[in-house]
Amino acid sequence: MRTRLPEPLSLGITTNGIRLKRFLPQMRAAGLTNINLSLDTLEPAKFPFLAGRPLEWHARIMDVMHEVAAQEDCFKLKLNCVLLKGANEDEIGAFVDLTESLPIEVRFLEFMPFDGNSWSANRLVPQADMIEAFQKHLEVKGLPRAERLPPDSLHDVARLWQVPGWKGRIGVISSMTDAFCGGCNRLRVTAAGELRNCLFGEEGWSLLEKIRNGASDEALVSQVGDAVQRKHSKLGGKRDMFELRERGDKALPMIALGG
Structure with missing residues (x-):
């Protein structure tokens, strides 16, 4: 069926990564190319609070992140981080630093209303604050500002930036304050x-x-x-x-x- 399409079909999976490592060979064989890995904190102590999962899972997710990133010829890795005021917005700089040496796209997502997540506008970190935070982080470190990149396609849902010379990219998904719905496919x-x-x-x-x-x-x-x-x-x-x-x-x- 894929050969009859006007352009290649993009297959991806969104996962918490806990059992991902063992299935990577099957995913390669099935033609899966995009992996979205959910991780809202780089600090293990915060993980049970933010994810509602056991502390030991954090190390497994970090391990699989590096494993997938090492297979960049097979997979495009995106790291999804939902930012919450007072919880993990102080980690924006640490997440951005991952893109210096890893071929990943760190994506900051605005907090969205879903069943059971106690959504509140007061907990949302808007797009403008995200951008200001990572640019300020780079400035304090004496690094050049991240540069805005053109979208990979008309259907991109993330607005992209990259620090000059760094391997990865930064994405911002502003579903609440500046919805991208018109181009979503x-x-x-x-x-x-x-x-x-x-x-x-x-x-x-x-x-x-x-x-x-x-x-x-x-x-x-x-x-x-x-x-x-x-x-x-x-x-x-x-x-x-x-x-x-x-x-x-x-x-x-x-x-x-x-x-």
């Missing part, structure tokens, strides 16, 4: 086999159920096409981040949606 399949056309959408389509019922490739393509046609122009049909907060149990948790 992403579709997501949850671990339960449900297709979602938007992180903030309230409707899903079970591809797994159709496959188990013997649906043909044509029927699956038709279902995907229908989902694409129903994609809203912005924020899953909501007006702003405050209306997103009112979705209640219609908002799946981020752990079910991926990034």
Whole structure:
């Protein structure tokens, strides 16, 4: 199917990385090229608080980060960090420093409303503050300012920067204060086999159920096409981040949606 597409299909996975290392060979064989690794802190002591997972997992995630980065000929690695005021915004500089020697894209995400994450606008670190923080960090270290990069494609969701001469890049995803929805072409399949056309959408389509019922490739393509046609122009049909907060149990948790 990929050979009939006008451009190569980009396959990626969003993961916490805990069991990723053992599956990397299978992922290479399956043609997966993009890995989004979720990590909100570089400080082990903060990890249980921010991730709600055991302290020992932090070392495993750091290990797999370096393992994937070493396989840059096979994978493009993006490190997703959701910033929270008073929790991890003080680590912006440390995350940026990873891009000096590692071929990764460190991506800072604005805090988004999802089921069960106690979202509040007061905890959100806006895009402008992120940029000011990493530029100030570089200035204090006597380094040149990070330079704005053009997008890799019209569908990029991150605004990109790079410190001259450094191996990696910095991305900022401003879903709340400066939504990028107009150019987004992403579709997501949850671990339960449900297709979602938007992180903030309230409707899903079970591809797994159709496959188990013997649906043909044509029927699956038709279902995907229908989902694409129903994609809203912005924020899953909501007006702003405050209306997103009112979705209640219609908002799946981020752990079910991926990034």
